[in-house]
Amino acid sequence: xxxxxxxxxxxxxxxxxxxxxxxxxxxxxASSAPPAYEHIIVxxxxxxxxxxxxxxxxxxxxxxxxxxxxxxxLEAVTAAERDPAVGAxxxxxSDKAFAAGxxxxxxxxxxxxxxxxxxxxxxxxxxxxxxxxxxAAVNGYALGGGCELAMMCDIIYAGEKARFGQxxxxxxxxxxxxxxxxxxxxxxxxxAMEMCLxxxxxxxxxxxxxxxxxxxxxxxxxVDAAIQAADKIASHSQLTVAMCKEAVNAxxxxxxxxxxxxxxxLFHTTFATDDRREGMTAFVEKRKPKFTDS
Numbered sequence: 296x297x298x299x300x301x302x303x304x305x306x307x308x309x310x311x312x313x314x315x316x317x318x319x320x321x322x323x324x325a326s327s328a329p330p331a332y333e334h335i336i337v338x339x340x341x342x343x344x345x346x347x348x349x350x351x352x353x354x355x356x357x358x359x360x361x362x363x364x365x366x367x368x369l370e371a372v373t374a375a376e377r378d379p380a381v382g383a384x385x386x387x388x389s390d391k392a393f394a395a396g397x398x399x400x401x402x403x404x405x406x407x408x409x410x411x412x413x414x415x416x417x418x419x420x421x422x423x424x425x426x427x428x429x430x431a432a433v434n435g436y437a438l439g440g441g442c443e444l445a446m447m448c449d450i451i452y453a454g455e456k457a458r459f460g461q462x463x464x465x466x467x468x469x470x471x472x473x474x475x476x477x478x479x480x481x482x483x484x485x486x487a488m489e490m491c492l493x494x495x496x497x498x499x500x501x502x503x504x505x506x507x508x509x510x511x512x513x514x515x516x517x518v519d520a521a522i523q524a525a526d527k528i529a530s531h532s533q534l535t536v537a538m539c540k541e542a543v544n545a546x547x548x549x550x551x552x553x554x555x556x557x558x559x560x561l562f563h564t565t566f567a568t569d570d571r572r573e574g575m576t577a578f579v580e581k582r583k584p585k586f587t588d589s
Contacts, residue, residue: 330374334364337371341526345382347375348522350389357392360440362401369421376425379588382529382536384425385521386448387432390514393457394441399466419472423447426537428528432521433457434514438496443470446477449540451507452521453499454514459507462494480547481507532570532586 330337336350349371351358358364368386375381388394405415422429422444431445434454442459445451453459461474469475470491479487482505490497502508512520528536538561545557565571569589577584 330367330370332367332371334361335367335371339381340385340522341383341529343380345380345529346522346525347371347378347381347384348518349375349384349386351387351394354389354391357395357436358388358441359396359398360394360444361398365419369418372422372425372429376427379533381427382531382533383427383525384429385432385518385525386422386429386444387518387521388434388441390434390454392435392441393431393433393437394444395436396438396462397440416471419443420447423473426540427533428525428536428540430521430525432517433459433499433508434517436460436496439463439470439474440472443472443474443477446473446481446507450509450524451502452510452512452517452524453502453508454517455499455511456514457499457502457508457511458496459490459499459502460494460496461491462496464492465494478507481505532568532574533588534568535565535570535574535586538565 332352334351334353336352338348338350340346340348349368351360351364351368353359353361353364372384375384409415419440428450429448430450430452431448432452432454433445434457436458437445438458438460439462442461445459461470461478463470463474470478475487475491478490481487482490482502486505489495497505497507499508499511503511510520542554542558542561546554549557570584570586573586574584
């Protein structure tokens with residue numbers, strides 16, 4: 296337990312401030328020149344560069360999520376979403392840490408009025424709002440805000456030595472960026488309650504059995520496996536992929552009957568697209584479909 300707290304207290308997780316904190320990021324997006332990031336590395340992978348790979352890059356602090364890093368991350372995700380050539384995103388860290396926590400120093404002296412009026416944490420959810428699929432490739436520690444960030448992604452692949460945890464309880468607070476909500480939906484009440492109330496970590500194998508991650512991969516193969524999956528997703532119709540993602544996410548927000556109705560309506564909607572016709576025609580003609588995302 297002291298091991299977890301040592302990492303969290305030193306590295307912690309930063310929370311995004313008011314919207315004005317992202318003004319510079321918005322300005323860089325409007326520029327024709329590629330943005331110069333300080334805390335992340337962005338590259339294009341997959342067939343024709345249709346996968347955006349975003350790597351958290353604060354190695355000295357095990358990728359602690361400071362506010363500037365989160366601002367850059369949201370900018371990069373937004374750029375990928377707006378790029379018609381990109382079909383999916385992979386988010387990763389280093390072999391030692393996906394993100395070891397949040398920046399406690401940024402939160403230490405804040406008062407209730409500060410966080411309430413400032414809508415503290417309000418902008419972290421931007422990753423989850425991306426209409427294109429985001430795969431988290433988690434090696435090493437994903438603690439506190441790092442675990443919450445991974446859960447904002449649509450799919451989580453874990454390296455064999457990955458560790459997940461929500462240790463906020465030992466700091467006198469609770470998870471504030473989805474830890475109590477997304478974790479419960481992923482692993483169930485009992486396991487989520489245990490993790491949040493004890494602050495203990497779970498390993499990659501336990502996370503897979505609990506349903507938090509979809510696949511455990513050798514450390515050195517993790518990022519390539521995530522890119523391969525993202526590239527396969529990107530090979531499909533972006534329009535249909537977005538509809539499918541929306542339908543799956545709706546399962547968390549509605550009753551079964553409402554979800555089934557929503558799914559059926561989106562299924563019917565695909566029959567208004569060129570890609571649905573092309574996909575079925577290609578199947579009948581025994582050829583590879585040529586989707587136009589229309």
